[in-house]
Amino acid sequence: MTANDAGGVVGLLLAGGLSRRMGGGDKTLRLLGGRTILDHILDRVRPQVELLVLNANGDPDRFAGTGLPVAPDVVPDYAGPLAGVLTGLDWAAEHAPEARWVASFATDAPFQPTDLVERLLDAVEREGADMACARSDGREHPVFGLWPVHLRHDLRRAMLEEQVRKVDVWTARYRLAIADFDCDPIDPFFNTNRPDDLAEAERLLAGGAFES
Incomplete structure (x- = not known):
């Protein structure tokens, strides 16, 4: 199943956390190879979806350079990725009513x-599932997921x-499909949670392990 078959997919960039392990601030605005982590992610995500929305709390002007709409959590008090x-899902229902799916992406995984x-779409179709998430090296990554707007x-x-x-806890109520990804040369879901992770990402980028 393609994105067009699915009625178009809205991309959701999850940047609503507090980034405590990075020392606060927006992890996704840290520099990696002279560009923000978010810039690297946008290069990889934009071609995959029809529309993109950035989920972030606080002053939206700090993301003005992306040209993206910014939507704060509809549930208060930093309720986590489900918020x-x-x-x-609410944003898609309002701004892209033809879309059946929202695909979510973490914004600390360049x-x-x-x-x-x-x-993810193929996994849902293959398994007749309600939703899907990614997995690598035996570990599921629910923030990299495909979510039905109707739920x-x-x-x-x-x-x-x-x-x-x-x-x-919520996905256990539904049929969840899994899309497996290889970890060669490294786990594609490697995230920059801590300063040491960012330094490792710099090394990987400079070594050409991934396209920038």
């Missing part, structure tokens, strides 16, 4: 796959009425 997913959406009301109820915050 970002719900925000993206080497993420350029075929992520295609492979936004169910997710809102789970978050507001049941106080559900963990992604896997």
Whole structure:
């Protein structure tokens, strides 16, 4: 199944966290190879989706250079990635009513796959699933997921009425497909959570392990 077959896919860039392990601030605006991590991610994500929205809290002007719409969490108090997913589903329902799916991307993983959406869609179709997420080296990455827009009301109820915050608690209620990715030369979901991770990303980028 292609993005067009799916009625178009809205891309959701998740940048709503507090970045405590990086020392605060926006991890995605840290420089990597002279460009922001977000710039590297946009190069990889933009061709995969019809529209992109950035989920971030605080002053949206700090992302003005991207030209992207910025949507703050619709659930207060930094409720985690599920709040970002719900925000993206609500945004898609309003701004892209023809879209059936939202694909979410972490914004601290500069080497993420350029075929992520295609492979998530294929996994959903192959398994007759409700949603999908990525996996590498036996580890699931739920923030790299494919979410059906029509379940936004169910997710809102789970978050507001049941106080559900963990992604896997919510996805366990549905059929979740998995798309596996190789870790050669390294895990494509390598993330820059800490300063040491950013230094390692610089080394990988300079060594040509991934295209910039």
